Amino acid sequence: MNLKDLSRQLGLSPTTVSRALNGYPEVSEATRKRVVEAARAHNYSPNARAKSLATGRSYAIGHVIPLSTRHEMVNPIFGDFIAGAGETYGASGYDMLLSVVEDGAEESAYRSMRARHSVDGVVVHGPRVDDPRITMLHQIGLPFVVHGRSSRLPNDYCWLDVNNTSAFRRATEFLIDLGHRRIALVNGLEEMDFAHRRRQGYEEALRGRGIAIDPALTFSEEMTEYYGFRTADRLLARDDAPSAFLVSSLISALGVRRAIQARGLEMGRDVSIITHDDALSYMDNGNGEVPIFTATRSSVRQAGARLAQMLIDRIEGRAADTQQVLFEAELRVGQSTGPAPTP
Amino acid sequence: MNLKDLSRQLGLSPTTVSRALNGYPEVSEATRKRVVEAARAHNYSPNARAKSLATGRSYAIGHVIPLSTRHEMVNPIFGDFIAGAGETYGASGYDMLLSVVEDGAEESAYRSMRARHSVDGVVVHGPRVDDPRITMLHQIGLPFVVHGRSSRLPNDYCWLDVNNTSAFRRATEFLIDLGHRRIALVNGLEEMDFAHRRRQGYEEALRGRGIAIDPALTFSEEMTEYYGFRTADRLLARDDAPSAFLVSSLISALGVRRAIQARGLEMGRDVSIITHDDALSYMDNGNGEVPIFTATRSSVRQAGARLAQMLIDRIEGRAADTQQVLFEAELRVGQSTGPAPTP
């Protein structure tokens, strides 16, 4: 069933039927009603390809995700982000086009989406401190929004970010207030902007309280469970072991906890942990009761929903080209922190 | 830059240029070369919408995922599955269209994809024991493949599944061989086909060895960390606590381990665990060395890649409509299992 068939059945021209369905005013309410009902009865939806060819709009948003596990995207938070964005897309009638590419092929993927007119805009995931994709997208004129920011670039694009610096500054200060002096930072890859900013927050807090920064206590890697375990395990073996860990991911925090427990120590008494928590649906950190981990928390799913809305608003001309939204993470105190043990 | 522009620049007709780029034989190698180079030089890719309108093919595959967390999709394994499928799509020139929908709206999402001609086929995720989507897709004639199976339906569709029954049978037998008699089953939702089959395997093994099935030891819920913790915590408080746990998800297994350790017990000595392991990229269960958990293991990413290939082969007419692939899970012995403690 296509437009022509439908219009023939109704004894109307395709023009009128199209207008009736798209809410144009040049058609009487009586005919509109007749048309809409017939469309539903025959289960008619316009051919999306034809429609988009005619309108020049594709009603689709592109997401390019690199394959490599070095990157933080094909990873636990991805599903939740997509769920949030997908919610928004569904409500606004957009499709989501996912493109999984080899590392380094991201730029050409964006170019291809542009050349083939397959999307109206794209979402940039996992920006680096100095991310070439952003300047490139500007150049080729493909509307985009960024999940996160790129510190070293001019701040003239559209982004949504968590205030990573303040979150980790507050978390560090919280630990210092509890008497901790040796605080390890188990960070993500610091070429990633979020990790870079988290380190800044950590360092600001230490400097602010006149505590020297010990490079032997800071780590930057891909955030697996094993990374958390291995790092904590080695540190705890030392004489000058840290009394607290600040961790960038709940997954890695699980590893840190495992290392602590493997040594017969107790989390929250012998060793404290604060982790960042993306509020993932399946990793609920305490399930509404007292959280297991004290955490800086911000829902990545909500971020996805909001960011998608920003992009659509921009595409449809309802919003400026440089909306910027900063979420503040909440510091939720759980069972994993306590006063620093006296030596 | 479109076909017309490009052909004008070359002094050729659009026909010839199109044929040159699509590898048709009616064009001399000299012109083909000239055309291909010009296309690259001008960074030309055909407008995907126009192309698909003309060919009737869309070169896109649809994935519909329900929002609800009751379902197992917007969840840890989703990212890995997509990564695998995306790999295949990329290699074959297909796009992936993701549609996130309210629970229960899945069928209408498929219908809409069909009516709007926005995909050439779809992947069905998380089939129930008796899944209406499968019969519906048959009816509307949209090519599809299923990740998993639907036990109670005629077996005449295209699927790829892990042999869940045999995996859990073997795992159970392994525990029995170690002397365990009270084995708890911490399963996923048993309306889901995979969980249903896992229970079958578990029961077959017990029956085969003449061990009575204790309903008080089997559980069926959404597989969160907290579910594992809570379930194990309660069971271990009992006088007749199980000596082993068979768990359907690594995430929940983490919760079980936490409960064990919280009681000062040791995993692998006091209490054994076997879990299913989807070989997720960021949850590496032992990192190449001795696995932490003894596990039935099967890569969900590989499943995604293979299943995508099956669908494409089918769409392009290279394969039968009812290919069926059964992966056997590998039983990897790790540190979480040991002989049953003597009471």
Added chain:
DNA sequence: TGGCCCGTTCAAAGCGCTTTGGAATTGAGT
């Protein structure tokens, strides 16, 4: 030299929709 075939190119139609620029109908105003 005429006729035929092959290799190469092209003009034009068509995919299913939107949208421009009328055309037909109606009703009110004078």
Added chain:
DNA sequence: ACTCAATTCCAAAGCGCTTTGAACGGGCCA
């Protein structure tokens, strides 16, 4: 009765591509 504007509808062009059917030369054979 006639004009004019508003209302309601339509024919046709166009979006950028593929594909059918035909044209055009040149080489080859008789």
